[in-house]
Amino acid sequence: MNPQLPPMPPVMPPNPSLRRRLREGMRSTLALFQAGAFTLGGVGRHPLPVLPGSARRCAYTVREPDLIREVLVGRSAEFPKSILMDNMLRDIIGSSLFLANGETWRWRRAIVNPALQQARVTAVFERMREAGDAAVLRIGAASQAGPVRIDLEVTHFAADVIFRTIFSEPIDPRVAPRIIAAFETYQRLAYVHGLLEELHVPKVLRMGKGEKRRAAELIRSALKAPLDRRLALLRSGAPAPENDIAASLISQSDPVTGRSLNDAELLDEVAMLFLAGHETSASALAWALYLLATNPAIQERVLTEVEGKIGACAPQFGDMKKLVLTRNVFREALRLYPPVAVMPRDSVCPEQLADRKVEPGSVVFVTPWIMHRHERHWDNPNGFDPDRFEADSARTAIRQVYFPFSMGPRVCPGAAFALQEATLLLAMLVRRYRFEADDTHRPDPVARLTLRSDNGVRLRVTPRDGAASSSGRTLEACADLALR
Numbered sequence: 001m002n003p004q005l006p007p008m009p010p011v012m013p014p015n016p017s018l019r020r021r022l023r024e025g026m027r028s029t030l031a032l033f034q035a036g037a038f039t040l041g042g043v044g045r046h047p048l049p050v051l052p053g054s055a056r057r058c059a060y061t062v063r064e065p066d067l068i069r070e071v072l073v074g075r076s077a078e079f080p081k082s083i084l085m086d087n088m089l090r091d092i093i094g095s096s097l098f099l100a101n102g103e104t105w106r107w108r109r110a111i112v113n114p115a116l117q118q119a120r121v122t123a124v125f126e127r128m129r130e131a132g133d134a135a136v137l138r139i140g141a142a143s144q145a146g147p148v149r150i151d152l153e154v155t156h157f158a159a160d161v162i163f164r165t166i167f168s169e170p171i172d173p174r175v176a177p178r179i180i181a182a183f184e185t186y187q188r189l190a191y192v193h194g195l196l197e198e199l200h201v202p203k204v205l206r207m208g209k210g211e212k213r214r215a216a217e218l219i220r221s222a223l224k225a226p227l228d229r230r231l232a233l234l235r236s237g238a239p240a241p242e243n244d245i246a247a248s249l250i251s252q253s254d255p256v257t258g259r260s261l262n263d264a265e266l267l268d269e270v271a272m273l274f275l276a277g278h279e280t281s282a283s284a285l286a287w288a289l290y291l292l293a294t295n296p297a298i299q300e301r302v303l304t305e306v307e308g309k310i311g312a313c314a315p316q317f318g319d320m321k322k323l324v325l326t327r328n329v330f331r332e333a334l335r336l337y338p339p340v341a342v343m344p345r346d347s348v349c350p351e352q353l354a355d356r357k358v359e360p361g362s363v364v365f366v367t368p369w370i371m372h373r374h375e376r377h378w379d380n381p382n383g384f385d386p387d388r389f390e391a392d393s394a395r396t397a398i399r400q401v402y403f404p405f406s407m408g409p410r411v412c413p414g415a416a417f418a419l420q421e422a423t424l425l426l427a428m429l430v431r432r433y434r435f436e437a438d439d440t441h442r443p444d445p446v447a448r449l450t451l452r453s454d455n456g457v458r459l460r461v462t463p464r465d466g467a468a469s470s471s472g473r474t475l476e477a478c479a480d481l482a483l484r
């Protein structure tokens with residue numbers, strides 16, 4: 001492996017034994033792909049172990065831009081979200097929009113869409129900056145004790161941002177680390193249990209069931225408490241915040257049937273938005289900071305951009321569009337480490353994809369992880385190059401095979417939110433601290449529910465000389481910068 005390139009797991013050798021596929025696959029989806037996945041087009045076919053009672057026969061990976069579009073956009077109803085995802089996430093996000101298909105998905109999206117109006121980039125900017133200020137202080141304090149687990153810190157930040165957007169209050173700083181640890185446990189066990197369920201391994205043989213249940217309960221109860229408080233407030237007729245996601249979810253009803261969410265459904269949607277709204281952003285933010293730490297020249301260019309456009313002033317909403325390189329660093333982190341690396345879809349009727357007949361009961365993988373690194377589409381596919389987003393040569397690849405937020409009817413409705421919070425935090429952090437790799441630590445990318453580093457992301461963080469807070473500049477100087 002080229003040590004200059006950002007970490008990437010080794011590819012699976014040709015004709016691996018079943019034992020090896022099971023062992024590696026139980027650890028991470030990324031380990032399952034062979035070298036050909038990153039060079040060949042068409043549709044890959046992967047026979048699955050035939051197990052007693054198994055409905056599945058094959059998995060397919062779609063590697064052609066037109067076919068990806070067909071599965072995700074043109075014929076998305078014929079390729080519903082896979083039961084695989086349901087098996088892995090049900091305990092924590094219940095029957096929510098993210099897992100739903102068909103009519104359930106339609107009415108849930110009709111309720112969640114207006115709630116996400118409260119997450120508009122203009123509406124949430126202030127909340128993001130407040131969470132960013134808190135993160136800058138936390139990271140500074142943590143850096144006094146040595147290298148910082150930056151993945152945990154940015155997860156706290158992203159959880160704080162979405163919590164404020166849902167409930168109009170910051171996340172309790174004592175509760176956040178417990179939620180983060182619980183989700184780490186949940187993600188590890190839910191992934192393995194989900195695969196074991198696929199393989200028809202009886203529940204009694206699945207280790208860690210209690211631990212997984214407790215992790216899910218901890219997260220759900222941390223969200224149920226503020227939701228119950230809000231419901232009690234509303235039912236008592238007392239004044240309650242009106243411009244947040246919780247308020248909107250409670251008040252909305254399906255325009256077609258008039259049905260509203262009951263209390264259990266409300267908790268499912270809140271848990272889903274909390275998780276979808278922070279786990280993914282946090283994953284990519286940690287990789288973005290790692291990439292900056294290992295590419296000091298680009299980090300310096302980001303610093304120059306931030307100092308030139310914002311200086312030491314408090315960032316404003318209007319500044320975000322000026323931070324072109326900072327945003328491109330995040331977009332490139334999303335390319336190299338797409339938080340949702342694999343999107344499984346079920347084939348429910350006989351299908352023909354290119355020259356492959358796809359039987360009902362198969363699973364079809366649409367994989368940003370493969371397409372974002374595919375040699376046919378990208379120059380220097382495994383290298384870190386944020387400038388590619390400004391280059392004419394990458395335009396076709398970006399249009400055709402760059403889809404970290406998916407596409408079609410199930411496209412992520414939080415993309416603009418995520419891009420803004422990430423650009424803002426990267427700018428706030430880089431102007432305050434220098435990030436350097438810790439030579440004793442190389443992150444190990446694994447994909448379970450999201451793409452994370454199995455051993456965390458640890459960086460050395462040093463305050464920059466003369467780094468000032470927003471009060472370090474006169475109001476006139478900040479106003480002058482804002483006009484540039």
Ligand code: HEM
Binds near residue numbers: 081340344406418
């Ligand atoms: C970098 C950050 C993010 C990434 C990479 C990301 C990626 C994705 C992807 C790939 C999907 C589709 C998954 C599939 O179809 O299998 C998705 C769905 C979704 N995301 Fe995001 N997301 C991010 C941030 C957010 C944020 C901040 C929110 C909320 C504020 C959010 C809310 C949702 C919701 C509600 C869905 C389900 C949509 C549906 O099924 O109709 N996401 N996201």
